Amino acid sequence: MTHEIAVIPGDGIGQEVTPAAVEVLEALEIDFEFREADAGDRVKEVTGEALPEETYELAASADATLFGAAGETAADVILPLRDAVDSFVNIRPAKAYPGIDAVRPETDLVFLRENTEGVYAGHEDRLSEDVATLTRVVTQSASRDLGEFACEYVEDGDHDGFTIAHKANVMRETDGVFRDTIQSVADEHGVETDEVLMDAFATKVCLDPEQFDVVVCPNLAGDVLSDLAAGLVGGLGLLPSANVGPERGLFEPVHGTAPDIAGEGIANPAATIISAAMLLEYLGHDEEAERVQNAVETTLENGPRTADLGGDASTEDVTAAIIDTL
Ligand code: ATP
Numbered sequence: 001m002t003h004e005i006a007v008i009p010g011d012g013i014g015q016e017v018t019p020a021a022v023e024v025l026e027a028l029e030i031d032f033e034f035r036e037a038d039a040g041d042r043v044k045e046v047t048g049e050a051l052p053e054e055t056y057e058l059a060a061s062a063d064a065t066l067f068g069a070a071g072e073t074a075a076d077v078i079l080p081l082r083d084a085v086d087s088f089v090n091i092r093p094a095k096a097y098p099g100i101d102a103v104r105p106e107t108d109l110v111f112l113r114e115n116t117e118g119v120y121a122g123h124e125d126r127l128s129e130d131v132a133t134l135t136r137v138v139t140q141s142a143s144r145d146l147g148e149f150a151c152e153y154v155e156d157g158d159h160d161g162f163t164i165a166h167k168a169n170v171m172r173e174t175d176g177v178f179r180d181t182i183q184s185v186a187d188e189h190g191v192e193t194d195e196v197l198m199d200a201f202a203t204k205v206c207l208d209p210e211q212f213d214v215v216v217c218p219n220l221a222g223d224v225l226s227d228l229a230a231g232l233v234g235g236l237g238l239l240p241s242a243n244v245g246p247e248r249g250l251f252e253p254v255h256g257t258a259p260d261i262a263g264e265g266i267a268n269p270a271a272t273i274i275s276a277a278m279l280l281e282y283l284g285h286d287e288e289a290e291r292v293q294n295a296v297e298t299t300l301e302n303g304p305r306t307a308d309l310g311g312d313a314s315t316e317d318v319t320a321a322i323i324d325t326l
Protein backbone atom coordinates (compact mmCIF):
# COMPACT_ATOMS: atom_id res chain seq x y z
CA MET A 1 0.00 0.00 0.00
CA THR A 2 1.31 3.42 -1.01
CA HIS A 3 1.20 6.16 1.61
CA GLU A 4 0.62 9.64 0.29
CA ILE A 5 2.68 12.13 2.27
CA ALA A 6 2.14 15.88 1.99
CA VAL A 7 5.43 17.74 2.38
CA ILE A 8 5.13 21.40 3.39
CA PRO A 9 8.60 22.86 4.10
CA GLY A 10 7.32 26.44 4.66
CA ASP A 11 9.82 29.18 5.56
CA GLY A 12 13.31 29.60 6.99
CA ILE A 13 15.06 26.42 8.06
CA GLY A 14 11.85 24.53 7.23
CA GLN A 15 13.28 24.61 3.68
CA GLU A 16 16.39 22.81 4.92
CA VAL A 17 15.24 20.36 7.58
CA THR A 18 12.10 19.11 5.80
CA PRO A 19 13.97 17.79 2.71
CA ALA A 20 16.45 16.16 5.14
CA ALA A 21 13.60 14.22 6.77
CA VAL A 22 12.22 13.25 3.35
CA GLU A 23 15.67 11.90 2.40
CA VAL A 24 15.61 9.69 5.50
CA LEU A 25 12.11 8.40 4.68
CA GLU A 26 13.22 7.70 1.10
CA ALA A 27 16.07 5.57 2.43
CA LEU A 28 13.55 3.10 3.90
CA GLU A 29 11.93 0.29 1.91
CA ILE A 30 8.45 1.78 2.19
CA ASP A 31 6.24 2.83 -0.67
CA PHE A 32 5.71 6.58 -0.20
CA GLU A 33 4.35 9.10 -2.63
CA PHE A 34 5.58 12.55 -1.62
CA ARG A 35 3.56 15.58 -2.72
CA GLU A 36 5.12 18.96 -1.98
CA ALA A 37 3.06 22.09 -1.32
CA ASP A 38 3.67 25.71 -0.32
CA ALA A 39 2.70 27.59 2.81
CA GLY A 40 3.98 30.52 4.83
CA ASP A 41 5.48 33.98 4.33
CA ARG A 42 7.09 33.37 0.95
CA VAL A 43 3.96 32.11 -0.74
CA LYS A 44 1.95 34.92 0.86
CA GLU A 45 4.28 37.48 -0.71
CA VAL A 46 3.61 36.01 -4.12
CA THR A 47 -0.06 35.02 -3.94
CA GLY A 48 -1.41 37.05 -1.00
CA GLU A 49 -2.33 33.85 0.85
CA ALA A 50 -0.25 32.11 3.52
CA LEU A 51 -2.14 28.86 3.13
CA PRO A 52 -3.24 28.23 -0.46
CA GLU A 53 -6.41 26.17 -0.84
CA GLU A 54 -4.53 23.37 -2.62
CA THR A 55 -2.11 23.03 0.33
CA TYR A 56 -5.02 22.74 2.78
CA GLU A 57 -6.75 20.19 0.54
CA LEU A 58 -3.57 18.17 0.19
CA ALA A 59 -3.09 17.99 3.98
CA ALA A 60 -6.78 17.12 4.37
CA SER A 61 -6.49 14.18 1.97
CA ALA A 62 -2.93 12.83 2.39
CA ASP A 63 -2.28 9.97 4.83
CA ALA A 64 0.14 12.18 6.74
CA THR A 65 1.77 15.58 6.45
CA LEU A 66 5.35 16.57 7.18
CA PHE A 67 5.53 20.27 7.98
CA GLY A 68 8.63 22.45 8.51
CA ALA A 69 7.89 25.92 9.87
CA ALA A 70 6.20 29.19 8.96
CA GLY A 71 7.42 32.66 9.92
CA GLU A 72 5.18 35.69 10.56
CA THR A 73 2.22 33.77 9.16
CA ALA A 74 2.62 30.78 11.52
CA ALA A 75 -0.83 31.13 13.11
CA ASP A 76 -2.52 31.44 9.69
CA VAL A 77 -0.79 28.28 8.55
CA ILE A 78 -0.50 25.83 11.39
CA LEU A 79 -3.90 26.28 13.03
CA PRO A 80 -5.84 25.55 9.80
CA LEU A 81 -3.44 22.70 8.98
CA ARG A 82 -4.12 21.05 12.34
CA ASP A 83 -7.77 21.47 11.52
CA ALA A 84 -7.24 19.93 8.05
CA VAL A 85 -6.04 16.71 9.67
CA ASP A 86 -8.79 16.96 12.32
CA SER A 87 -6.19 16.77 15.05
CA PHE A 88 -7.43 16.48 18.62
CA VAL A 89 -4.13 15.63 20.31
CA ASN A 90 -0.65 17.06 20.10
CA ILE A 91 2.01 14.55 21.13
CA ARG A 92 5.18 16.19 22.39
CA PRO A 93 7.97 13.94 23.63
CA ALA A 94 10.69 15.64 25.70
CA LYS A 95 13.60 13.28 25.97
CA ALA A 96 17.24 13.95 26.78
CA TYR A 97 19.82 12.11 24.67
CA PRO A 98 23.17 10.65 25.68
CA GLY A 99 26.04 12.94 24.76
CA ILE A 100 23.88 16.08 24.64
CA ASP A 101 24.19 18.79 27.25
CA ALA A 102 20.92 18.87 29.19
CA VAL A 103 19.81 20.53 32.41
CA ARG A 104 18.14 17.25 33.43
CA PRO A 105 19.68 14.41 31.41
CA GLU A 106 17.35 11.88 33.06
CA THR A 107 14.27 13.52 31.46
CA ASP A 108 12.09 11.21 29.35
CA LEU A 109 8.51 12.43 29.15
CA VAL A 110 5.65 12.56 26.70
CA PHE A 111 3.00 15.27 26.78
CA LEU A 112 -0.42 14.51 25.34
CA ARG A 113 -1.88 17.95 24.87
CA GLU A 114 -5.51 18.66 24.08
CA ASN A 115 -5.41 20.31 20.66
CA THR A 116 -8.85 21.81 19.96
CA GLU A 117 -10.21 23.77 22.88
CA GLY A 118 -9.41 25.43 26.21
CA VAL A 119 -8.42 29.08 26.05
CA TYR A 120 -7.09 28.70 22.49
CA ALA A 121 -10.61 27.99 21.26
CA GLY A 122 -12.03 30.59 23.61
CA HIS A 123 -13.83 33.66 22.58
CA GLU A 124 -12.07 36.92 23.48
CA ASP A 125 -13.88 40.20 23.99
CA ARG A 126 -12.81 43.72 24.65
CA LEU A 127 -15.67 45.03 26.80
CA SER A 128 -14.18 48.46 27.42
CA GLU A 129 -10.88 50.30 27.41
CA ASP A 130 -10.26 48.77 30.84
CA VAL A 131 -11.70 45.28 30.55
CA ALA A 132 -10.83 42.34 28.27
CA THR A 133 -12.37 38.89 28.77
CA LEU A 134 -11.85 35.35 27.51
CA THR A 135 -14.25 32.43 27.66
CA ARG A 136 -12.63 29.05 28.20
CA VAL A 137 -14.30 26.11 26.52
CA VAL A 138 -13.89 22.53 27.73
CA THR A 139 -16.17 19.74 26.54
CA GLN A 140 -16.75 16.20 27.72
CA SER A 141 -16.53 15.00 24.12
CA ALA A 142 -13.05 16.42 23.46
CA SER A 143 -11.85 15.31 26.90
CA ARG A 144 -13.19 11.83 26.18
CA ASP A 145 -11.32 11.67 22.82
CA LEU A 146 -8.11 12.69 24.57
CA GLY A 147 -8.72 10.20 27.39
CA GLU A 148 -9.32 7.36 24.92
CA PHE A 149 -6.16 8.30 23.04
CA ALA A 150 -4.14 8.45 26.28
CA CYS A 151 -5.37 5.00 27.34
CA GLU A 152 -4.48 3.47 23.98
CA TYR A 153 -1.11 5.22 24.07
CA VAL A 154 -0.36 3.72 27.49
CA GLU A 155 -1.69 0.27 26.55
CA ASP A 156 0.29 0.13 23.28
CA GLY A 157 3.55 1.42 24.71
CA ASP A 158 5.70 0.60 27.66
CA HIS A 159 3.91 2.80 30.21
CA ASP A 160 2.37 2.14 33.61
CA GLY A 161 -0.32 4.78 33.33
CA PHE A 162 -0.59 8.52 32.93
CA THR A 163 -0.66 11.71 34.95
CA ILE A 164 -3.47 14.25 34.49
CA ALA A 165 -2.19 17.81 34.91
CA HIS A 166 -4.94 20.33 35.65
CA LYS A 167 -6.04 23.15 37.91
CA ALA A 168 -9.48 21.87 38.91
CA ASN A 169 -9.12 23.26 42.40
CA VAL A 170 -9.54 26.76 40.91
CA MET A 171 -11.15 26.21 37.49
CA ARG A 172 -13.70 23.85 38.98
CA GLU A 173 -16.09 23.64 36.05
CA THR A 174 -13.73 23.56 33.06
CA ASP A 175 -10.83 21.58 34.49
CA GLY A 176 -13.37 19.64 36.55
CA VAL A 177 -14.89 18.34 33.29
CA PHE A 178 -11.40 17.72 31.90
CA ARG A 179 -10.17 15.73 34.88
CA ASP A 180 -13.36 13.81 35.67
CA THR A 181 -14.01 12.78 32.06
CA ILE A 182 -10.46 11.58 31.46
CA GLN A 183 -10.46 9.81 34.82
CA SER A 184 -13.66 7.95 34.00
CA VAL A 185 -12.30 6.87 30.59
CA ALA A 186 -9.17 5.57 32.35
CA ASP A 187 -11.36 3.67 34.84
CA GLU A 188 -13.26 2.04 31.96
CA HIS A 189 -9.92 0.90 30.48
CA GLY A 190 -8.44 -0.12 33.82
CA VAL A 191 -5.54 2.29 33.19
CA GLU A 192 -3.81 3.69 36.25
CA THR A 193 -3.65 7.45 36.63
CA ASP A 194 -2.52 10.04 39.06
CA GLU A 195 -3.09 13.78 38.99
CA VAL A 196 -1.00 16.85 39.60
CA LEU A 197 -1.87 20.53 39.80
CA MET A 198 -0.28 22.16 36.75
CA ASP A 199 1.60 24.80 38.76
CA ALA A 200 3.04 22.18 41.11
CA PHE A 201 4.00 20.14 38.04
CA ALA A 202 6.22 22.98 36.83
CA THR A 203 8.33 22.76 39.99
CA LYS A 204 8.25 19.00 40.31
CA VAL A 205 9.37 18.34 36.75
CA CYS A 206 12.38 20.64 37.20
CA LEU A 207 13.45 19.01 40.44
CA ASP A 208 12.77 15.39 39.53
CA PRO A 209 11.49 14.69 36.00
CA GLU A 210 11.75 10.93 36.49
CA GLN A 211 8.58 10.87 38.56
CA PHE A 212 6.61 11.57 35.35
CA ASP A 213 6.14 9.55 32.19
CA VAL A 214 2.98 10.31 30.17
CA VAL A 215 1.40 13.66 31.06
CA VAL A 216 -2.09 14.56 29.81
CA CYS A 217 -2.80 18.31 29.73
CA PRO A 218 -5.33 20.91 28.64
CA ASN A 219 -4.31 22.98 25.63
CA LEU A 220 -2.57 26.01 27.16
CA ALA A 221 -1.01 24.07 30.03
CA GLY A 222 0.34 21.50 27.57
CA ASP A 223 1.86 24.23 25.44
CA VAL A 224 3.63 25.92 28.33
CA LEU A 225 4.66 22.84 30.30
CA SER A 226 6.07 21.01 27.29
CA ASP A 227 8.18 24.06 26.41
CA LEU A 228 9.42 24.07 29.98
CA ALA A 229 10.39 20.41 29.65
CA ALA A 230 12.12 21.28 26.35
CA GLY A 231 14.38 23.52 28.39
CA LEU A 232 15.30 20.56 30.60
CA VAL A 233 16.50 18.41 27.69
CA GLY A 234 18.53 21.12 25.99
CA GLY A 235 17.92 22.39 22.55
CA LEU A 236 15.00 23.22 20.30
CA GLY A 237 16.77 21.41 17.49
CA LEU A 238 15.87 18.08 19.09
CA LEU A 239 12.16 18.29 19.81
CA PRO A 240 9.60 16.66 17.53
CA SER A 241 5.83 16.80 17.67
CA ALA A 242 2.82 15.07 16.18
CA ASN A 243 -0.70 16.41 15.67
CA VAL A 244 -2.88 13.36 15.46
CA GLY A 245 -6.45 12.96 14.25
CA PRO A 246 -8.64 9.92 13.72
CA GLU A 247 -7.57 9.38 10.10
CA ARG A 248 -4.49 11.47 9.44
CA GLY A 249 -1.68 13.28 11.20
CA LEU A 250 0.63 16.25 10.84
CA PHE A 251 4.21 15.95 12.03
CA GLU A 252 6.47 18.93 12.69
CA PRO A 253 9.49 20.02 14.72
CA VAL A 254 8.69 22.14 17.79
CA HIS A 255 11.13 24.82 16.63
CA GLY A 256 10.27 27.64 14.21
CA THR A 257 11.96 29.16 11.19
CA ALA A 258 15.21 30.13 13.00
CA PRO A 259 15.75 33.27 10.88
CA ASP A 260 19.18 33.80 12.48
CA ILE A 261 20.62 30.70 10.78
CA ALA A 262 18.23 30.18 7.84
CA GLY A 263 19.86 29.70 4.45
CA GLU A 264 23.23 28.70 5.87
CA GLY A 265 22.72 24.95 5.70
CA ILE A 266 23.65 24.48 9.35
CA ALA A 267 20.23 23.79 10.95
CA ASN A 268 19.93 20.67 13.05
CA PRO A 269 17.64 18.24 11.18
CA ALA A 270 17.14 15.96 14.22
CA ALA A 271 13.79 17.38 15.41
CA THR A 272 12.24 16.99 11.97
CA ILE A 273 13.73 13.53 11.41
CA ILE A 274 12.38 12.38 14.80
CA SER A 275 9.01 13.87 13.75
CA ALA A 276 9.29 11.67 10.65
CA ALA A 277 9.86 8.69 12.96
CA MET A 278 6.59 9.60 14.70
CA LEU A 279 4.94 9.70 11.27
CA LEU A 280 6.22 6.18 10.58
CA GLU A 281 4.81 4.94 13.86
CA TYR A 282 1.47 6.61 13.14
CA LEU A 283 1.28 4.80 9.80
CA GLY A 284 1.99 1.49 11.52
CA HIS A 285 5.65 1.13 10.54
CA ASP A 286 6.82 0.65 14.11
CA GLU A 287 10.02 -1.18 13.21
CA GLU A 288 11.19 1.51 10.77
CA ALA A 289 10.20 4.20 13.28
CA GLU A 290 12.48 2.60 15.82
CA ARG A 291 15.30 2.27 13.30
CA VAL A 292 15.10 5.98 12.47
CA GLN A 293 14.90 6.97 16.14
CA ASN A 294 17.93 4.80 16.95
CA ALA A 295 19.91 6.17 14.01
CA VAL A 296 19.27 9.73 15.20
CA GLU A 297 20.26 8.84 18.76
CA THR A 298 23.46 7.13 17.63
CA THR A 299 24.38 10.13 15.48
CA LEU A 300 23.63 12.57 18.30
CA GLU A 301 25.91 10.62 20.57
CA ASN A 302 28.81 9.99 18.16
CA GLY A 303 28.52 12.99 15.87
CA PRO A 304 28.72 14.65 13.47
CA ARG A 305 26.83 17.47 15.17
CA THR A 306 25.48 20.82 14.04
CA ALA A 307 26.54 24.12 15.64
CA ASP A 308 23.60 24.28 18.10
CA LEU A 309 25.06 21.13 19.71
CA GLY A 310 28.62 22.41 19.67
CA GLY A 311 29.71 20.84 16.38
CA ASP A 312 30.55 22.28 12.98
CA ALA A 313 28.76 19.86 10.67
CA SER A 314 26.18 20.92 8.09
CA THR A 315 22.55 19.78 7.88
CA GLU A 316 23.63 17.60 4.94
CA ASP A 317 26.50 15.96 6.87
CA VAL A 318 24.25 15.05 9.80
CA THR A 319 21.49 13.76 7.51
CA ALA A 320 24.01 11.63 5.58
CA ALA A 321 25.37 10.21 8.87
CA ILE A 322 21.87 9.32 10.04
CA ILE A 323 21.13 7.57 6.73
CA ASP A 324 24.49 5.73 6.94
CA THR A 325 23.61 4.53 10.45
CA LEU A 326 20.22 3.33 9.23
P1 ATP B 1 9.92 31.68 14.78
O1 ATP B 1 9.20 32.95 14.96
O2 ATP B 1 9.80 31.11 13.41
O3 ATP B 1 9.65 30.67 15.87
P2 ATP B 1 12.36 32.24 16.23
O4 ATP B 1 13.26 33.41 16.03
O5 ATP B 1 11.54 32.14 17.44
O6 ATP B 1 11.48 32.06 14.92
P3 ATP B 1 13.06 29.49 16.52
O7 ATP B 1 13.03 28.69 15.28
O8 ATP B 1 11.94 29.35 17.47
O9 ATP B 1 13.30 31.00 16.11
O10 ATP B 1 14.46 29.21 17.20
C1 ATP B 1 14.89 29.85 18.38
C2 ATP B 1 16.40 29.70 18.47
O11 ATP B 1 16.80 28.33 18.43
C3 ATP B 1 17.15 30.38 17.31
O12 ATP B 1 18.33 30.99 17.79
C4 ATP B 1 17.49 29.24 16.38
O13 ATP B 1 18.66 29.48 15.65
C5 ATP B 1 17.64 28.05 17.32
N1 ATP B 1 17.16 26.86 16.62
C6 ATP B 1 15.87 26.49 16.46
N2 ATP B 1 15.77 25.37 15.73
C7 ATP B 1 17.01 25.01 15.41
C8 ATP B 1 17.58 23.93 14.64
N3 ATP B 1 16.82 22.99 14.05
N4 ATP B 1 18.92 23.90 14.51
C9 ATP B 1 19.71 24.81 15.09
N5 ATP B 1 19.24 25.85 15.81
C10 ATP B 1 17.93 25.96 15.98
Ligand code: MG
Pocket residue numbers: 255256257
Ligand atom coordinates in the same frame (compact mmCIF):
# COMPACT_ATOMS: atom_id res chain seq x y z
MG1 MG C 1 10.16 30.54 18.02
